[in-house]
Amino acid sequence: MYNSGEGIEKIFPFDIIPRIISNTEWLRIEAGIKQRLKALNIFLKDIYHQQFIIKDGVVPAALVYSCPQFLREMMNVAVPHDVYTHVAGVDLIRDHDGEFYVLEDNLRTPSGVSYMLENRSITYRIFPDLLPKSNVLPVKDYPALLYRNLLALAGPQTSDPTVVLLSPGIYNSAYFEHSTLARLMGIQLVEGRDLIVHNHFVYMKTTRGLEKVDVIYRRVDDEFLDPLAFRPDSALGVPGLYWAYRKGNVAIVNAMGNGVADDKAVYCYVPDMIRYYLNEEPILKNVPTYQLADNDHRELVFSQMDKMVIKRTNESGGYGMLIGSAATEQEMDDFRQAITADPRSFIAQPIISLSSTPCYIDGKLQPRRIDLRPFALCGPSGIDIVPGGLTRVALREGSLIVNSSQGGGSKDTWVLGG
């Protein structure tokens, strides 16, 4: 992803046929995601404070403490308005029964929202008048909603808060998205080297001298954020940022340490969290998941490896996974060895035949597998989900991997009005 020099810009293919979601389906998705995020937010607050959920035996302590994204540095840190997951992208898939299942929760720095916006603007150009006539709900409010939430996080003593978007820079594969969002919100796009911390306040270096920064929408991962607190070799972060955050002098979006809630092994417990914190039944189901740290599960998975997808718990982007039906004996053996050595880092799920939708490929309509990533914004005033999301398509025939890094494309997603 970070190869330098030539060829750092890649094409993300777009399919012109929109994917359509009816209003009733959408209302269910929306309610399901809101419920889930509410529980995950409480979970994060709980896990970094009193840890009732561990004490009551709902989530095992070993699971939480063995998660590499669990940050002890975040213990007892008061985050503004108790919001951790300001921007979340929840990946949904549809199985043969027609139900939407949650495949994973992305609570760290989910990307793809710029493609949702771009895809819509391509659609209204190639199909004039079609959108209004079909009663498609708009997605264009996303930047305004995000900006409103970011502003609300600034301390009450600041009358004219400065909000910035912190990007790793032009070599990051999502740089296009960072500059698009900064432009749409009218905020500065900064890199780590533009910021300094002085007396636990964050400033950006401008041609007029230093200017105080109140809110940072960061698209840099936790471990790179502050070389003094996390990885010392990080050149993308800002030394001292962590302490400025802890002091409450700057708001960081999303909060640090969210990885413990979207860990793929913790994922199994999200339905229990919903029951425990909200006393509700989950609206959206999880995909059945086997934790390989459990001996019985491991034996079961090893015996039916060809029917399983095995994933590393802390990887994303379609890396570090094995699809049993397409793997060679050698690959399966490698995974068996890796799992036996470190079972906590793997989970297994039965292969789900993702639903397919027509795509216009080589002059014909052909079925291709898809998923759906709606984007949710949590702010002090509640959770907003713009009606739509990013529909990713596995463009290779028969493929189940929709990630853009692995030959995936995207479609415009239409949510119809009621």
Place this chain on the structure above:
Amino acid sequence: MLSRVADTIYWLARYMERTQSMLQVIRIQYIASQDEPHYWGWQPLLHTYGDLSEKEIKQRAPHTPQVLYHLVFDRQNGASVYHNIVRGRENARAVQDHITKEVWQSLNDYYHLIRQDSVAHQTLGEDPVSGLDGLIQQGVLYVGTVQNTMPRDEGYIFLKLGKFLERALQVTDMLRLNQHLFGEESEHGGAPELRYLLYSLLGYELYLKTYQGQLEARSVLELTLYNADFPHSLLYSLGQLLRYCERLKDKSRPESYEQLRFLIGKARTTVAYSTLESQQGEALGKFLAQVRGELLEVAAALSSSYFGNG
């Protein structure tokens, strides 16, 4: 404006100005190498725009296509035209939200143009002048696009500061490279070289209109140093630098502005209050070195008080 953004925009302008000036100089040198019976060779340019050792320069200098390749297309040569364009485009990409889409596209097109095999093929083999003309035209397109689309905001000021600082440096370097033409003893033999120097600075026609007739070292120097209407004279570039610097006044910290204004004013005064009479012989070299030093001080002041580098 973020310091990094200002820095990036300023260097974008410097790379593009350098590209334009290099291409024009190389084009004229190539014509001279074809048209001039007593051609003086590529060595001085290889010293200025290349990174070769003495030995390599001796080997390559007689082979015009090799020289053109090294100066224009060589990806190993960090100072080649190719590298300038790549860097200019990289800078533009990093500040896409501060330049117009049109400016970005013109730079992106420039990048794709110089990467085309057909352009290299034409420049190195078939018709070097047309090949170089194609590249120069794309550069002119960039200049016009900036002029026509960029809002006159802080970013524009840094574009102009970069452009005119680079131009002043390039003119100074060209004069230093051709110092021997202005010495007392070379009055008789220097005429063809003087003509090519004027061509390289795009000033031949203006020279003819201003001085009519014969080429004189003294008049050429007067034109390139002092003529206020000549956009490639040193005084003109310094005047523009001062003009854009003054537009920064309400956009800077007072102490940064004072320092920059002082240094640019100083360099401009050094040129404006010098006389041709005082620059006979070796004095010219000293004078040009002084101007160059003062220009570099301006660059250092911009870097430290506006771009936050050290």
